[in-house]
Amino acid sequence: MNWQKSSLREALGKTLLELGGKIPNLVIINADLVNSVKSIYFQKAYPERTIEVGIAEQNMIGIAAGMAKMGFIPVALTFARFASKRAADQISMCVDYSRTNVKIIGAYAGIFTGRQGVSQQTIEDTAAMRAMPNMTVIDTADVIEIRAVLHFAAEYDGPVYVRIGRDEWPVVFDDTYQFHFGKGSWLREGGDIVLLNSGLLLSYAIEAAELLAQEGIDAGVINMPTIKPIDKDLIHDVARNVGAIVTIENHNVLGGFGSAVAEVVVEDFPVPIERIGIQDEYSESAPNDDLAEKHNLTAPYVAEAAKRVLQRKHAYWPKRQWKGISIKI
């Protein structure tokens, strides 16, 4: 499919600028990298609401918590690796356990970071953030979703971690898109199998459903930006009524979105799942398309995974009549 592309980090920078105009007590705590994560736009428009702490992410989080105590809405922002894991204990103590109203943005989340290699990629942040009891974790798929999610996060009362990518990326949604906190949404109806996506690989999921349709397989697509709290009801419905799931994420398959879905499925109604994502290995420096291919993330791989899951579904339940899910998209 021919997707129009738009820069993810530009969307981040422009949305922060927009939020600066909308929310007078929103402040940004930068740990360097203002040109990379595009908080430079906010900084130029609102220098008095920009705090630069230098390359000191642990301090960034503590300061953000202190400013939240003073009634500000602090956005702590840097590359996901540093925003999440470098400051993980500060986030746990000062933000999550203390439940301060801090918004943490992990930019350059996942592996698509402009050929910069492992040290600038982040494949464990969702796992780390999701294990914190008070944390909300949201991944974003395109520029439209980034804008909607950031508006939500700024107005939500409590700690939020948002994953955002870097590069020019397929625009999947249009202006009618609405973010529903804690809810997945159907992008394509399907009764044989459901492809559950969170984050940047959404275009591959949609393309995979097309490929499957060509082979007579009715594959649904759900986008689920909120990883925590996860949409248990929708996952229950899919497991009980469809019985086959592929999860898709720009993260290690250990501890991320796929794990979150699998936890819900095995506790309610175990059905076969395959998890598309980084298979517990470090990535490398390369153009994005090459990395997507190397890690088996593109549409053909998703479609192959779906067919394997379908085989297992039929092997486990040769006689079960699956209800399917009827929805209006």
Added chain:
Amino acid sequence: MSREDTEIDDNEVKKLKFIAQKVRKDIIETLGTVGSGHGGPSLSIVEILVTLYFKEMRIDPTNPNWADRDYFILSKGHGALGYYTVLSRRGFFPREELFTFECLGSRLQGHPDTLLTPGVEISTGSLGQGLSVSVGIAIGVKMKGKGIRSYCLLGDGETEEGNVWEAAMSAAKFKLDNLLAIVDWNGLQGGVTLEVMPSLEPYAAKWEAFGWQVLDIPGHSIRALLQAYREACKIKGKPTLIIARTVKGKGVSFMENRAEWHSKKLEGDLLKQAKREVEIE
């Protein structure tokens, strides 16, 4: 009257000393009743906390979230028992509640929990983090143009944490003259002396090099503490650090300067002796 001009009179010093004695008594009683808690690191900070909470800070125990209050953070969260006894004496919660310390369902956790305990601003106990939060508060105060002050109490060993020095650098950058950090320099950490660790010396010079005003004072002297707080209010454009030279386990002879009393259980004859020693004559 501005803060720096406040007189320190003898009666007031006497009164604060008396409160400090009562606080020590509460600490020992709680340690004995509960059978657990960090005795040494609580006893060393009694005068610091009493002078802050009964004289220096603008607070309202009946309204812990009063918007214009001064903010205090116990970065050395293992001093929680000392902190709670002072908060209860000051009226943040009933004294009897001290005896629920570290028990299931209590509002008084082993280390401070902001969501549970009235007066606690941020949860601490994982060392090295409190000063950054105090810096954030002080920045927020400046942005709002208020006269609120931000206080942070750190342990000496705690300043081995790198996060402390990140916070120190940023406090100087933002010229936080409304920030006062106090280091409880008792010379011991956990079960050992500071000397076995990578050296923090030259300590005062380090903080000065990071852009702070440094005051080095005897940390159990009520008058010296009050005077240092006055000094801290006077300086413009930079934060102040007070190195408070204290004695770990202060007030109980067999606990003083003994590393093993960091968190050892106080019971039997030693408990009786400790109670006698902190008895108010």
